[in-house]
Amino acid sequence: MYRDFKLRSALIQNKQLRLLPREHVYDKINGVWNLSSDQGNLGTFFITNVRIVWHANMNDSFNVSIPYLQIRSIKIRDSKFGLALVIESSQQSGGYVLGFKIDPVEKLQESVKEINSLHKVYSTSPIFGVDYEMEEKPQSLEALTVEQIQDDVEIDSDDHTDAFVAYFADGNKVTHKMDSQRELAEELRLYQSTLLQDGLKDLLDEKKFIDCTLKAGDKSLPCHRLILSACSPYFREYFLSEIDEAKKKEVVLDNVDPAVLDLIIKYLYSASIDLNDGNVQDIFALASRFQIPSVFTVCVSYLQKRLAPGNCLAILRLGLLLDCPRLAISAREFVSDRFLQICKEEDFMQLSPQELISVISNDSLNVEKEEAVFEAVMKWVRTDKENRVKNLSEVFDCIRFRLMTEKYFKDHVEKDDIIKSNPELQKKIKVLKDAFAGKLPEPSKNTEKAGASEVNGDVGDEDLLPGYLNDIPRHGMFVKDLILLVNDTAAVAYDPTENECYLTALAEQIPRNHSSIVTQQNQVYVVGGLYVDEENKDQPLQSYFFQLDNVASEWVGLPPLPSARCLFGLGEVDDKIYVVAGKDLQTEASLDSVLCYDPVAAKWNEVKKLPIKVYGHSVISHKGMIYCLGGKTDDKKCTNRMFTYNPKRGDWKDLAPMKTPRSMFGVAVHKGKIVIAGGVTEDGLSASVEAFDLTTNKWEVMTEFPQERSSIGLVSLAGSLYAIGGFAMIQLESKEFAPTEVNDIWKYEDDKKEWAGMLKEIRYASGASCLATRLNLFKLSKL
Template sequence: MDPNAIKEELRLFQSTLLQDGLKELLNENKFVDCTLKVGDRSFPCHRLIMAACSPYFREIFFTEDGKEVEGTKQVVLEDVNPSILDMIIQYLYSAEIDLTDDNVQDIIAVANRFQIPSVFTVCVNYLQKKLSLGNCMAIFRMGLVLSCPRLAVAARNYIADRFELLYKEEEFLKLAAHELFAIIGGDSLNVEKEELVFEAVMAWVRHDRDKRIKVLKDAFNCIRFRLLPEKYFKDKVETDEIIKADPELQKTIQIIRDAFKGKLPEKPKQKEGEQGSDKEEGEEEESPFPGFLNDNPRHGMYARDFIMMINDTAAVAYDVNENECFLVAMSDQVPRNHVSLATQKNQLYIIGGLFVDEDNKDVPLQCYVYLLDPFTSNWLALPPMPSPRCLFNIGETGNLLFVVAGKDLQTNESLDSVMCYDVDKALNKMFSYNHKQSEWRELPAMKMPRAMFGAVIHNGKIIVAGGVNEEGLIAMCEAFDFATNKWEPFTEFPQERSSINLVSNSGSLYAVGGFAMVQMENKEVTPTEVTDVWQYEDDKKQWSGMLREMRYAAGSSCVSMRLNAARMPKL
């Protein structure tokens, strides 16, 4: 057996025995030699235990040479919630504490005041796991106030990752200057365009104009003006009324104008013997230029358009231009035959699929819903659909996701209902929308009836390809033009097949995989899954084969998504 494993087992065994013994001593009031008094409540404890867990109490109970301080059998603590203190004492003796969103802030404040690192660390762990769009600003401020770099950095990174979702929020506009600069000053900011940083700063300034104009010059050092298009700089930055009215900022604007023309300030000459003149090899040099001339790309500027392929093993992003694949997330919990949707907000939802929960005897068939968090590569479980269904399709409008028709897995009946999920309200419920009681606009029928076909909106038209009808597999494609309200012929796919994944990506149309009739070695023709990739060439009006086989496409649903290549491991 591994010696380290033996040591760890012995340590855990002894720690457990010690913890159980301490808890028993407290519960049975044995060897108690101290009372902590808060208001009219008293908490018996042991000075040795409190001193071992807290430098604050060690200083109260013992001198530097280890002698007991007289008159410390009762210690009065002011401005403390007795319930919170009770929870902390119980944790020191039992290693058990019930942290909640309501009490964690009070507990970490008391732990910080009385220098109890174990409780403080438990609270920090809890807050890190609970980071969300709704609380990240508050947790960031808390980390700064408590001088806890780990918590502050975790929250700052969370905000930087989701900056485009947060910069318009009221909480963002309330940030103090030093808090704002800590967020927008680094390379890790997840923005594709520096224009967004400039606009966020100016919105922040205008939120409290009189006070914040004074620090705008400092804020300029966090904006990388050389990453802005020169036209945007002239049209938006130079003409801003606040900037035009500040003589000091006008000097900065002139330096940036010169930088766009290739004229940078001269590097300051270092005096002989000045500290730092001899840099060790590998040590990073600080930029000799001010922050507003920094032209290092932000991390978010490495985003590209990918074809995302999701099956029950992994979610893989394929860059058609570079012919590269990246691992987005493992997806072993995603069922087969699911349906995927990439929303206009670039969020990936997985709905449904054939899944049988063998542990649930009453309701074994389930229709799960997942949302991909691209920053953590985790699938977030959302409320499942009320009834399991398959062979449906999904779409979105505004903040609503719609699941249309399909087949009920319990009754095997074809459905005409539509399920709707409100993403923004996150009400943890769905409601049924009956099309028979509402009004649907009927569009002209396709020229060829079909099922199990590929469909996508591309360049303002609905493109459908392949599928199945009464005669078998088909290759015919059609396009619906919203302007003319008519279906028109579209270049036929080179092979009859069903279940094609059509993807509109960076202005180009792609077809991935599907099922075709393939002749086997025994000369028998059977339906077989193919995993090739085709591109439609608009200028030639033809389909061109790109890849004969894309192994990650097997059993996959495909969508177009914009992802950051710098965050994903290359396959």
């Protein structure tokens, strides 16, 4: 029992907490930072009825278990990392101060309430997390004597404190007495608020002390002036005015939906409101009109959570219309993150000039090239050319022309018919041409004319340049070619040029032994993996399907494979995902079937079968074709056959066979050739490397890999070929050889025709699939 009363490690198995007797998990929060170092560590947070547990995502053994028995206080405090959950343990348990960063703030507040509630319940009825039996009669002293067992548990001294305390503004100087007083005051406030709320609702329900009626249409709603005045500056001013008393007793509200008004009034008395997509805008508008901040805030939070590509522009418009910066900024950031997708929508073409300016003037615009902004603006102009040409000059100032290539500027901007016919724009074109030649105009101090479109923004009397000369990169211009390593813990991007790693997304729901693919549109998908759903008795074996949302840094679940399979290959043409052959997970039969996922219809279909049944093969896509290479056939022997699939014709055909039959090997398209490396042959592991010339339909031998391996991750990135990890036969201490995973990185030197080691070990490659992708460094956290 003593061990579980101290702050110590918890037992984590497969990312799940091993529960103590009578322990139940009430909440599990991903993406929680443990602030015990300057950088912090990212992990998962468990809230149970016995304790609080945090473990690092990259290392399960790095964790801490905090039993309620030894918690002295639970608070939200400001730190150099922002608002954080701070847990102080009792002096008997070491006097620790531990901090955790939980985002967003709403989730942090919700978690603190839940922990406080469970802590109070625990204090009333403790659960020690151990099994015990009740004895009806006392045992003798001899029976109670137990042998003393020595263990290796070290007891921390009671004067120990954690360095994390230094991060907090108050320096942890507040005494325990003051903490207790604050806790008591908070409890009293909550109790009084609940009592008052319940009492007011009873008065309304029983129609007691009613002193006014709100009339909307043909419906009259009884109220109390005091409540309306306390909740709304509008009604406070109205009831305190010199207006006739009769008008105060019955307040007639024009152009008000009585059903919406009824919902708002009930909220003022009960703090409960039924918001949905159908009524939120009406409630929001009415709350804004009558200045009811509590309802206004609830609506803003609701709309922020509902932001989607189909409604973000409407929510942006609503935020601007009702002068709500919080909502407008949230919507604008959502649009900026997905600009290339949203600018093609019909709703984008209906934006007003000011609404358009609010979007394209944003530094956060997620575009790799400014050319995309120019093209979106000109398409918007041509949608209603007659009325929008007059606004083009103002919109023009928000385009950052100096971020374009000079060739594009000459070929597309200067030669645009609308721009050529506008004298005012021609003056700006001349200034831009000079800027490309290195001649900038003298900065202006005329802040009245400069306005929001200037390069320097709100700078008072500083020197200013016109907005169209702005050369500050958009956030989307920090995109870089990276190697994405996806395992069952996280998706980590590796930059081989800078030797840096970045966290892209947590991946606890991604099964092991999955397959992954990146499309021509830079969309990352994960398919399959070995996953057993013990609760699903009919179909316990599942092959899940996920897509990475790299803006939100999370995985989106898609329709799973119709039947679970493994050892298959993945291809992609025109955004459609192809799952080729493999093994059935239930029957273990080899497959020749090919599944195709259509993202528009969001469903799987079968297409033309592969000519042979095969598993452990490799599949690669290139220029609208899918190539299937090697693998093992029904007789469990390696094949050297190679097939190509044309989705437009719907047929497979043979190509020149590989020189060496193999399975479980790496494949990549590098400099127009299909390169394969390593794998399993009839003689064991292989180090051989071959390249297939797509133009001549011939194979050629390349320099062997330095070690015989299977399951190499082969990636062609920015003109370079990399080999990551795999399995090799490694000699153990027993002198026996066993297949062992290696997590190194090699680079193929094309000019020297040799492999060069880059990293001896990259831990994020353990159990990972490897992809070449483009990600925005601006949005990633460096590890």
